[in-house]
Amino acid sequence: MTTVITGNFRPAIFPSQLNGNSARFLFRPFTTPVFKRSLTAKVRAFSTAFVETKPTEPVVEEKEDTGGGSNGLACPICYDPLIRIGESTSYVGSTAGSNLQCNTCKKTYRGNETHLDLVASSGSKQYDESMPLATEVFSTTWIIYNVALTANVLKTPVVSFLYERGWRQNFLFGGFPGPEKEFDMAKNYLKPVLGGNIIDASCGSGLFSRLFAKSGLFSLVFALDYSENMLRQCYEFIEKEENFPKEKVTLVRADISRLPFKSSSVDAVHAGAALHCWPSPSTAVAEISRVLRPGGVFVATTYILDGPFGFVPFLRTFRQNIMGIAGSHIFLSERELKDLCRTCGLVGFTCVRNGLFVMISARKPS
Numbered sequence: 001m002t003t004v005i006t007g008n009f010r011p012a013i014f015p016s017q018l019n020g021n022s023a024r025f026l027f028r029p030f031t032t033p034v035f036k037r038s039l040t041a042k043v044r045a046f047s048t049a050f051v052e053t054k055p056t057e058p059v060v061e062e063k064e065d066t067g068g069g070s071n072g073l074a075c076p077i078c079y080d081p082l083i084r085i086g087e088s089t090s091y092v093g094s095t096a097g098s099n100l101q102c103n104t105c106k107k108t109y110r111g112n113e114t115h116l117d118l119v120a121s122s123g124s125k126q127y128d129e130s131m132p133l134a135t136e137v138f139s140t141t142w143i144i145y146n147v148a149l150t151a152n153v154l155k156t157p158v159v160s161f162l163y164e165r166g167w168r169q170n171f172l173f174g175g176f177p178g179p180e181k182e183f184d185m186a187k188n189y190l191k192p193v194l195g196g197n198i199i200d201a202s203c204g205s206g207l208f209s210r211l212f213a214k215s216g217l218f219s220l221v222f223a224l225d226y227s228e229n230m231l232r233q234c235y236e237f238i239e240k241e242e243n244f245p246k247e248k249v250t251l252v253r254a255d256i257s258r259l260p261f262k263s264s265s266v267d268a269v270h271a272g273a274a275l276h277c278w279p280s281p282s283t284a285v286a287e288i289s290r291v292l293r294p295g296g297v298f299v300a301t302t303y304i305l306d307g308p309f310g311f312v313p314f315l316r317t318f319r320q321n322i323m324g325i326a327g328s329h330i331f332l333s334e335r336e337l338k339d340l341c342r343t344c345g346l347v348g349f350t351c352v353r354n355g356l357f358v359m360i361s362a363r364k365p366s
Helices: 133-139 159-174 179-193 207-215 228-240 281-291 307-311 315-326 334-343
Strands: 002-005 025-027 033-036 039-045 049-055 082-084 099-102 108-110 197-201 220-225 249-253 266-271 292-303 347-354 357-363
Touching: 179 207, 179 266, 179 292, 179 357, 197 207, 197 281, 207 220, 207 228, 207 249, 220 228, 228 249, 266 281, 281 292, 281 334, 334 347, 334 357
Parallel strands: 197 220, 197 266, 220 249, 266 292
Antiparallel strands: 002 049, 025 033, 039 049, 082 099, 099 108, 292 357, 347 357
């Protein structure tokens, strides 16, 4: 710090007249400058002029993370935008070493070789949080018959490997038309938001995430899942595909009930065969409603146990028991799904049925 006392001389420039440019100079009366230096000056006026100067500190410009396939990402704790640290990017194959920081929580979220870890508990060393069985299904082996009505659980991450190697095909027994047909159906609902960004929620091994990316219909695709095993499998599938547009895809580990996106920042959300696996569908759909832009579209597939199942005694009691044990949800009618969307702020509900299968669509009011 430099201190200059001018004595009882009358200053050529009064302290009250100093501005950002004139503060660089200190004049003796009617003389040339004593010194010239790029300093930040604080001036206090007494009988003498007292000047304190401090060297200007470098200003670090913080930029909101808007590049590298991570546009719109936010802290899952406070929902404030995440800021990139360094020049790291977030698309497939470049997440290793990526650092995103929340300036409000002061928490840093890191990426590994396959994905960004954006769950609230990310970085914890002692605390561990497991999800209900229906959510952790992709970290265990499930032998499923007739749309997940019977399950045998083994503690190995095999199902992420088997998902596209026979297991997903079993959904045909529940009326699911098949991935290609479901993709075509979803595209019809998504026409109003083509060209924007899309979240493939509970993406699993990335079956639909890859279809969205290769179609070129969306500028950015966020493949989002809670299971690290599924995200690793998704990464492996992408790495094996030639000429895959990796720059359009970001793999994100996240909790569907705490989406790491800014409010009103996403054009579309797709959830294939996932709605019944969420511990709290209402919390999840409310989060989806929050992140969707006005006019944004939500498309999801699940199954409904109606028709002949409506005559099964104590079906609602059975549903409650299943929800309590496995954390999954069984829907019993289209009206239930419509009411779910309505209560979470979505409008324009429509659905298409095929046996137990149902595809629903709703949008956020413009």
